Amino acid sequence: MNIALKFPAGFRWGAATAAYQIEGAAAEDGRTPSIWDTFSRVPGRVRNGDTGDIAADHYHRMPEDVALMRELGLTDYRFSIGWPRVQPTGRGPALQKGLDFYRRLADALLDAGIRPVATLYHWDLPQELEEAGGWPHRDTAERFAEYAALAADALGDRVVTWTTLNEPWCAAFLGYSSGVHAPGRTDPAAALRAAHHLNLAHGRAVAALRAALPTPAEISLTLNVHAVRPLSDAPADVAAARRIDAVGNRIFLDPVFHGRLPADLIEDTAGLTDWSFVHDGDLRAVSAPVDSLGVNYYSPTVAAAGPPEPSGEPSPWPGAAGRVRLVPAPGPRTAMDWPVDADGLYEVLTRLSGELPGTPLLVTENGAAYDDYADPSGAVHDPERVAYLDAHLAAVHRAIGAGADVRGYFLWSLLDNFEWAYGYGRRFGIVHVDFASQRRTPKDSAHWYAGVIARGGLGR
Ligand code: GBH
Secondary structure, X not given: OOEEEEOOOOOEEEEEOOHHHHOOOOOOOOOOOEHHHHHOOOOOOOHHHOOOOOOOOHHHHHHHHHHHHHHHOOOEEEEEOOHHHHOHHHOOOOOHHHHHHHHHHHHHHHHOOOEEEEEEEOOOOEHHHHHOOOOOOOHHHHHHHHHHHHHHHHHOOOOOEEEEEEOHHHHHHHHHOOOOOOOOOOOHHHHHHHHHHHHHHHHHHHHHXXXXXXXXXXXXXXXXXXXXXEOOOOXXXXXXXXXXXXXXXXXXXXXXXXXXXXXXXXXXXXXXXXOOOOOOOHHHHHOOOOOEEEEEOOOOEEEEEOOOOOOOOOOOOOOOOOOEEEEOOOOOEOOOOOEOOOHHHHHHXXXXXXXXXXXXXXXXXXXXXOOOEEOOOOOEEOHHHHHHHHHHHHHHHHHHHOOOOEEEEEEEOOEOOOOHHHHHHOOOOOEEEEOOOOEEEEEHXXXXXXXXXXXXXXXX
C-alpha cells in the first residue's frame, strides 16, 4: 500500500485503558472500594446494574493482554494505577501486593519493548476519601500528592511517562455537578471547588513526582479539551461558546499553564462562588511545569445562546447552565450518539500548539463505540471504527503538518471494557472481549492498527 500520510520517526503508537474499566478483582489483595464501586451499586446509576467487579479480568490476564499489545506492535501503553489498590482507603502506607501488580505489568511491557505510560487518577477515588469530603474538600489534594510519591517510589524506575490526572473536567463536573458519574453529587458550587482541588492535586503531585523520580522522567496531565464552536457568528452564540470554553477548558489550562484563573470564569460563576477556596500560593503550585499535555478527544461541542432544552437533568456546566444551549453537531453518530467529526481534533491540536508553544502534545485518548459483529469464522468486524480511527489519525497528521508538536497517539481502547454509566453495553475496544468467557478476539480495527503502526502511517 502507498503510505500517503507518513508520521514522524519516533511517533508513539499507543492504546489506552483505565484500572476500574478493565482490571476486575475488585476485592482482591487488599483493594478497598472506590467511589465507582459504590456508585455502580446504586440502582439506576449504571445501565443494567453493571459494576467493575470482574470487568475484563485484566488483573488475572495481564500477561495475555501484554502479548496482544506486542502483536499489535504498540510502542506505548497507557494504563492507570488504581489508587485503592495501592493505598487502601487513600491514606497511610502502600499496599505491596497492589504495587507488585503494576511492577509486573511495567516489567512485562518493557520486556515486550513497550513504554509504560501511567496515569495516577482515572476516577477511582478511594471511597473513604469521598466520605471525608471528596474532591470539594481541600485535603484530598494533599492525599493525592502523598499517593503520587508512593507510586513514584515503587514504579519510578520503570514507568516512562507519568500522567497525574485523567480528565479532571469529568471528575469535577460529571461527578459533582451533573452527577452522572461517581460520586453522583449535583452541587455546582461543590463541583467548582472540586475543579480547583483537582488542579491543586495535579500541581502538588508534579512536585512530589519531580522529587521522587530519576531524571529524565516525563510528567504530564490529560485533559478532555472540548472542541467548542459557536453555532453561528452571532455575538450571543459566540458568547455561549466562550462560557463553555471557560468552564470546560480554561478552568484547567489557565491555572496549569499560566498560573491564573480566567477572569471571565470568575464573573460567570459569581452567583455560585467567590473562589475563596483558592489560597495564596495555590496557583503557583498548580502551575509547576509539565513536560507534555495529553489531550482526549471524541467529538466536538456546538454552543448556542440559551436557554437549554428543558431536560430536567442537572447541568455539568456551572456558569453556563441556563444561558447556553448545546446543539448536536450534524452528521453520523457513534453508538454513544456522539457525532463523528475529525476536524474537531485538528482544531484542538492546532489551538493548543498555538497557545502553548514548547509544550509537546500527546493524543492520550481517541476512539469510538460501535456494535461490532462476528462472522461464522469468528472474525469480528467493525468497519465504522476503522473509518473513525483512520479519519482522526489523518486529522492528527494534518495538525502535525500545520506545525503542532504531536508526539504520539493512544487509541481508546485496547479492550472492550466497563464504559462507566453505560456499563458493558458500549464497546470501545479494538479487541473484542466476551465477558462471559473472557475470551479476547482482535477486531478488524486491531489488524488495521497493527498495519498502520508497521508502516508508520496511513495508506490513501
Ligand atoms: C473518556 O471520557 C474516558 O477517559 C474513558 O475512561 C472513557 O471510557 C472514554 O472517554 C469513552 O467514554 O457535552 O456534556 O455531553 C470521555 C468523556 C465524553 C466527556 C463526551 C465529554 C461530552 C460532554 N467525554 N462528553 S457533554
